[in-house]
Structures are given as structure tokens and as C-alpha cells.
Amino acid sequence: MKVIIVGGVAAGAGAAARLRRLDEQAEIILLERGSYISFANCGLPYHLGGVIPERDSLLVMTPERFRARFAVDVRVENEAVAIDREARRITVRKADGSAYQESYDRLLLATGSSPLRMELPGGDDPAIHQLWTIPDMDRILAGVGKGAKRALVVGAGFIGLEVAENLRHRGLEVTVVELAPQVLPTVDKEMSVPLAAELAELGITLELGHKVVAFRRDGALFAKLEDGRELEADFAVMSVGVRPNSELAKAAGLELGPRGHIVTDEFLRTSDPAIYAAGDVVEVADPVTGGRTAIPLAGPANKQGRIAADNLAGRSSRYPGSFGAAILKIGSLAAGSVGLTERRLTQLKLDYRKIYLHAASSAGYYPGGAMLDMKLLFAPDGKILGAQIVGRKGVDKRIDVITTAMRDGVAAPALAELELAYAPPFNTAKDPVNLAGMIAGNVLDGTSRILHADAVPAEMFLLDVREVAEFENGTIPGAVNIPLGELRTRLGELDQSRPLAVFCRVGQRGYVAERILRQHGFDVYNLSGGYLTWQQFHAETPKPVRTVAAPEAPANDSGEAEVVDARALACPGPVVRLKQKVDALEPGGAVKLLAPLSFAPDLAGWIQSSGNTLVSLEKKEEFLEAVIRKAGAGNVAAAAETPGRHGCSMVLFSNDLDKAMAALIIACGMAASGAKVGIFFTFWGLSVLRKNPAPAVEKTLVAKLFGWMLPKGARKLSLSKMNMGGMGTAMMKHVMAGQHVTTLPELLRQARELGVRFVACEMAMDVMGITREELIEVDEVAGVASFVAMAKHSNNTLFI
Numbered sequence: 001m002k003v004i005i006v007g008g009v010a011a012g013a014g015a016a017a018r019l020r021r022l023d024e025q026a027e028i029i030l031l032e033r034g035s036y037i038s039f040a041n042c043g044l045p046y047h048l049g050g051v052i053p054e055r056d057s058l059l060v061m062t063p064e065r066f067r068a069r070f071a072v073d074v075r076v077e078n079e080a081v082a083i084d085r086e087a088r089r090i091t092v093r094k095a096d097g098s099a100y101q102e103s104y105d106r107l108l109l110a111t112g113s114s115p116l117r118m119e120l121p122g123g124d125d126p127a128i129h130q131l132w133t134i135p136d137m138d139r140i141l142a143g144v145g146k147g148a149k150r151a152l153v154v155g156a157g158f159i160g161l162e163v164a165e166n167l168r169h170r171g172l173e174v175t176v177v178e179l180a181p182q183v184l185p186t187v188d189k190e191m192s193v194p195l196a197a198e199l200a201e202l203g204i205t206l207e208l209g210h211k212v213v214a215f216r217r218d219g220a221l222f223a224k225l226e227d228g229r230e231l232e233a234d235f236a237v238m239s240v241g242v243r244p245n246s247e248l249a250k251a252a253g254l255e256l257g258p259r260g261h262i263v264t265d266e267f268l269r270t271s272d273p274a275i276y277a278a279g280d281v282v283e284v285a286d287p288v289t290g291g292r293t294a295i296p297l298a299g300p301a302n303k304q305g306r307i308a309a310d311n312l313a314g315r316s317s318r319y320p321g322s323f324g325a326a327i328l329k330i331g332s333l334a335a336g337s338v339g340l341t342e343r344r345l346t347q348l349k350l351d352y353r354k355i356y357l358h359a360a361s362s363a364g365y366y367p368g369g370a371m372l373d374m375k376l377l378f379a380p381d382g383k384i385l386g387a388q389i390v391g392r393k394g395v396d397k398r399i400d401v402i403t404t405a406m407r408d409g410v411a412a413p414a415l416a417e418l419e420l421a422y423a424p425p426f427n428t429a430k431d432p433v434n435l436a437g438m439i440a441g442n443v444l445d446g447t448s449r450i451l452h453a454d455a456v457p458a459e460m461f462l463l464d465v466r467e468v469a470e471f472e473n474g475t476i477p478g479a480v481n482i483p484l485g486e487l488r489t490r491l492g493e494l495d496q497s498r499p500l501a502v503f504c505r506v507g508q509r510g511y512v513a514e515r516i517l518r519q520h521g522f523d524v525y526n527l528s529g530g531y532l533t534w535q536q537f538h539a540e541t542p543k544p545v546r547t548v549a550a551p552e553a554p555a556n557d558s559g560e561a562e563v564v565d566a567r568a569l570a571c572p573g574p575v576v577r578l579k580q581k582v583d584a585l586e587p588g589g590a591v592k593l594l595a596p597l598s599f600a601p602d603l604a605g606w607i608q609s610s611g612n613t614l615v616s617l618e619k620k621e622e623f624l625e626a627v628i629r630k631a632g633a634g635n636v637a638a639a640a641e642t643p644g645r646h647g648c649s650m651v652l653f654s655n656d657l658d659k660a661m662a663a664l665i666i667a668c669g670m671a672a673s674g675a676k677v678g679i680f681f682t683f684w685g686l687s688v689l690r691k692n693p694a695p696a697v698e699k700t701l702v703a704k705l706f707g708w709m710l711p712k713g714a715r716k717l718s719l720s721k722m723n724m725g726g727m728g729t730a731m732m733k734h735v736m737a738g739q740h741v742t743t744l745p746e747l748l749r750q751a752r753e754l755g756v757r758f759v760a761c762e763m764a765m766d767v768m769g770i771t772r773e774e775l776i777e778v779d780e781v782a783g784v785a786s787f788v789a790m791a792k793h794s795n796n797t798l799f800i
Helices: 010-022 041-048 063-070 134-145 158-169 189-201 247-251 298-312 342-347 395-407 412-417 432-444 468-472 488-493 508-518 530-537 573-583 597-610 633-641 657-672 683-689 701-709 724-738 744-753 762-768 784-792
Strands: 002-006 027-032 073-076 078-084 089-094 099-103 106-109 113-115 150-154 173-178 205-208 212-218 220-225 230-233 235-238 242-244 275-277 282-285 326-330 333-339 353-360 371-378 384-391 461-464 500-503 524-527 562-565 590-595 613-619 624-629 647-652 676-681 757-761 780-782 796-799
Touching: 002 010, 010 027, 010 063, 010 298, 027 078, 041 134, 041 158, 063 073, 078 247, 106 298, 134 235, 150 158, 150 220, 150 230, 158 173, 158 189, 158 235, 158 326, 173 230, 189 205, 189 326, 189 333, 189 371, 189 384, 189 530, 220 235, 275 298, 282 298, 326 395, 333 395, 342 371, 342 384, 353 432, 353 530, 371 395, 371 432, 384 395, 395 412, 395 432, 412 432, 500 508, 500 530, 508 524, 508 530, 524 530, 562 573, 573 590, 573 597, 573 657, 590 597, 597 613, 597 624, 647 657, 647 683, 647 784, 657 676, 657 724, 657 744, 676 683, 676 784, 683 757, 683 762, 757 762, 757 784, 762 780
Parallel strands: 002 027, 002 106, 027 073, 106 275, 150 173, 150 235, 173 205, 461 500, 500 524, 562 590, 647 676, 647 796, 676 757, 757 780
Antiparallel strands: 078 089, 089 099, 113 242, 212 220, 220 230, 326 333, 333 384, 353 371, 371 384, 590 624, 613 624
């Protein structure tokens, strides 16, 4: 048997190797119009960024090695240009322009796909690239090597985002232009919000909902948008989609689908039984809808190549279709998807249900966990139609489990029954996939009635069941707050004649509230995914964070930097620890900071205000690693003497533990960032400064009564809410200790070390019978005039 395979990358090379393993006697010819076969095209962006340092790592198999290992006649730079189906013969054109013919018994078309090219004015500029092959990559790297500083990426799909991130990793200024109002069209818009935020944090500018209409050359390259603005760049990379390379099949009269893909059956045969096809060029069964689909991904291409080889060798292997499982890395985030999006289901006019959840990747008490944002789509009968997951850890595992469940026909509620390996570092006892199944089951059997953030009826009464502090930090406009723990005792405040929409942060407390209210006769719905999902639906395009941008060179210029490990510290611990270490350095010295991922914005602000230099910033899987170099003596002095230097004056009027904690955390954070901070302790706030035990001081009877009634120092303060006779305060301190939150006495000590000025109000001390001897060290006991003088030289005044 003589088999010719056209196309030498994923499907073609895989089919040739598999066929040789099955049939040692077959004559196999592999034709590839390019110069390389079996190269790792998915790795091209990562070599651009230096993540894959060696170019040769992308060459999985050279033509010479392939010939030697598999006895395949590999012919690179040989392009098949015509098929004579009746004679079973193809015409091949060589690199020198000459042509020849080759007969076949069986033919496999694995011609792949190519990037779409937009026909735009000025679009033929040599600085406008695509990234599809190794020569494409080489051309882009050549431009970068000539000193390019600014890059424009057109298209925010898989390749566009990978190119953008990796060019940014090399230190270039990167702008991404995308016609759609979101990044990554394989997920729904609200699920793309964390990805956009991550790109902005990397320092990448996003122009979403905009279209490039022309290019022009005026020294630099300029891209004109439809709104008239022009974006300047040294080069551009176009990544606006792909098209199947089916011209050869079309000319041969093979059946094509509506988008130009070769139509194949379950055995990957084309409309000609002697010709098979595999990879990006084919259209296959869609097991979700029962229709047809085309999935241009490496995973399906490799599997199809293997199955086509089986059938070429006389076996009977079936390809069941493609679910479209895919995953993408953006910064420290991963985005996984499978099946259909809500957008596609709406286009197909299919009936569906959807749920959102925000689950932990590992047990909450185990360090290093991260949140997974999940969306599950399913039919009214429970059939899973699609899923989308975004997060820092465990996305691949969960999307693969759901994909496997879809292939085996597992209904959405049955996800709750899957037995998945459990240990605290990897998941919770109820894995996020199990939780998704439980929620889906509750929705389908009526245990829970949900609504969604994009479709809340105007007549709904919005009830936020989070704690007061959460509510005060932001809520849905118009919502009323009744914490879940108080709900049963405050039912009388709710109108039973009006439908209720309850919500919490992620949906779990909202579900508990829904069950309580429904059993008390209320018409109630739970907001799926809670306030976090609502925020995703109402997010704006983020601005790039330039201060935490990658360095211009990927090298880690840390030298002998001392390591500051602040990963287990709660705010303001990391910034306080960092300032202490940097202050102890000689000018030009460096520290390597290990901190929680959430510390990145605070680090950016501290760098900006302190005048020090961020040498490098790298986000690991569970923490960020930054190298900070202390500014020279001249820069430090200049920063300290800059007119209008940032400052803050505070009035602390409260002796509530939570309010005093908030005041000291803010004070320490601002002082650590270089701000000049003063706190004016007055009336009840003086309790924070009291010594315990207090020294013996002669007092009047009234003064002694005040002393008995007031808390005896920072360790004796109570919560403003939920004190519960001291039990709530004890619980709060226990949780704080478990989360490594700095205690109030320690915050007071840190504030003094950071130079925070403590002023005790003389008038309040006199009224309450408190003497200076009873207070911890303060800078001054003074009246309001001293506070006014302090506030006069501040940018902000806070009253707590």
C-alpha cells in the first residue's frame, strides 16, 4: 500500500508515525510545503518571551530524524497543488518551481489552517506580522532584536493573548486591539473579566470593542482605529482568526462544509473513500448539539491523525467528535473552557440553564489556595452543554473532569456524585466540580430558584445577607443589608408581598438565606454567584498598571539580595516588613520580597511613593516574587524633601477594637509607603493608649469611675458589632491569629517604629481623668491647635 500524507505538523506527522508502527511494509510519503515538520507551533509565543529559551526546543522532530526512525519519505518544501481523484495521482511543486506527479493508493489531507489576513490600507507593511510558523517567529524576533519597544497585537484570542503576554515579558510596551467587547471569545464576557484585569496588571493596554481600519507609515507604524484615533508601534502582530487550508480539497471536488472545512465521517473519510482528512482542515461531529463543528486545536488534530492512520491500516477506529476543551495561561491565571458558550447557545436558540460559583482550589485552612470562578451550562434535562473556569490553581483539573463527564454522558447533577481524590493541598472535601453538580441539582429539582446579575427584574427587593463590614465596602445599588446571622430575628422588616433577590459574596450564604425565607412564605430567589459575579457583569475595561510592569530584561538582577518572606502576613504586614528591611540597607542594596499575590497593587504604590526601584516582579503559582533596590542617597533625600509630600492626619475617637485596628493598619501602611502620618487620640480613643497594668495615680472619685469603666488598654478593647459579651471579640482574635493578622499592641509598636506621630488630646484627658503616666509613649499631649497644625501639612484627614 502506498500512502501519501499532505501536511507534516500535528495531524500529518502523527498519522505517519502511527501508520508505520501498524504497517512496516507500507510506502509512506510525507509532503510538507514548509521547511519544518512536527514543530511545536503552540510553543512559538513562549520562545518570543524567552520562557522557552532555546529555539531548537520547538523542533520536536527534524526531517532527518523522522526518516531514520520511521522509514518515512519526508519531503519538505514540496507542496501538493492538485489531486486527480480518478487516476489517484497528485501533482507536487518543489521549492525551485519544478513539478512532478506521485500516485497513491490512499491519501490523507492534513493541510491545517492559516491565519486570516485583514485586507487593510497599509496592511502590506513589512512590520505587520502573523505568528503561525517558525519563520514567522524568527521575523518577529529579528524586529525585537533591532530595538523595538512598542508592539501592537490585533486580536485577543488564544494566540493574540499569548503573544501579548510574552512580548510584555520581554519588556515591550504592548497594546491589544479587539473588535469584541472582551478578551478571549471562547468564554462568555463576564468570565473574561479576571483575564482583562490580569493583562492590565501585567502592564498591557486593552482597546476592547475597537477595530483597526488602516495602517500607515510615518517613521513608526501607525494603526488607525474606527473612532479616528491612531496607535503608534514599532511592529504589529495580526491574530484575528484562522481559515482552513482546503483549497486543494475544493479544487478536487471534495465535499466542504459551510465555512470551507473538509467534511468527514466518523472514520475521517472524505466524500472520496480513498481520501482521508484530519486536523484543523476538517469538520467533524459536534457531540453537544448533534450537528457539525470545526475545532482548530492541537489536541483534536493529534487524535484525528492517530485514528486516520488506524483506518488507513485497515482498522475500524471512530472519531466521536470534538467538545472543544481548551485552556490558556495569562499571567498567573488560567482560563479553561469546554463545549458551548452562553453566547453560542443563544445563537442556536437552544434552551439552557446556567449557574455560577466561586469555589476554593484547596481547603481554606491550607496555605496557598486560590479562588476558581466557574460557570456551568446545562439543558433542562441535565445534559452538560458547556463549562468555563478561570483561576490561579486547579483550572486544568476541573475542566478536564467536566470534559470527561460530558464525553460519558454524565448529567450536571451527577457531577455531585463523582468520586474525586481529596487532600487539603489539592481541593476541598466537596471538590468545586462536586459543588457545581450540587447547585445544578438544586436548580433542576426546585430546591433553589436562582436569577442572574444580567437579568434582575426591576421590581425585585435586593437583600444583601453579608456582614455589615462587607456591605459597607460595596454592594449592589439599592440593596438593603440584613446579615445572615440576624435574618430569622428580622423577618418582620421584609415585605412578603414583594419578590426578594438575596445575595452574598459568592452565593452560598445567599442559598441558606433563600431556604430560610422560602420556608417562611417569601417569594425569594438567590443571585447565582453572588456579588462577585455581579461585579464581573458590571466591570469596566481596566487600565494598565505600569508600575508593576515586567523589567526590560528577563534577567533577575537580585545579586546577594536578602529574602523578605511576607507570604503569611496579613495587611499591613508585607509593606511594614518590606520598609523595615529596605530602611536597613545601604543605598543601592536590594531585597527579594516573597508576598501574597494580592500584594501586587500595594507594592506598586509603595514603589511609586518611596522612590525605590522595582528590579523585577514575577508571579509564581502561589505568591509573587519581587526584587527591590534601594534608591541612592540623593534620591532618598529628594523624596523626603519633595514639597507637598503625601501625608495624613487622623482623629481616633473610638475604643472599638475593629475601628482602632483599621486606624492603625491604615497609619502603618501609609507610613511604610513614605507618608507623614499623625494620629490625634481623643475621648474614647484614648483607651487605645492606656497602659495595662496602669500605674498608681492619685485621682478624684469621678476620674476613678471613668478609669473603671474604660477599657484598660489595647488588649482589652471589644468589637463594635457582634461583641456578644466578649465571645465575638475572642472569636475575632482567634481568627486573626490563624490568619497571621498583626495584633493591635503590635500595630501600635510598628506605628511608632515607622515614625507615626501620637498626640493625646489634653482636653479629653482632663474630662475623663486620664493622666499622661497612664498612657504608653506619646509624642505630645496637646489641644486642638496642635492637631490643626498637623492637619495643615497633610493631604488627607481621617476621622475614625
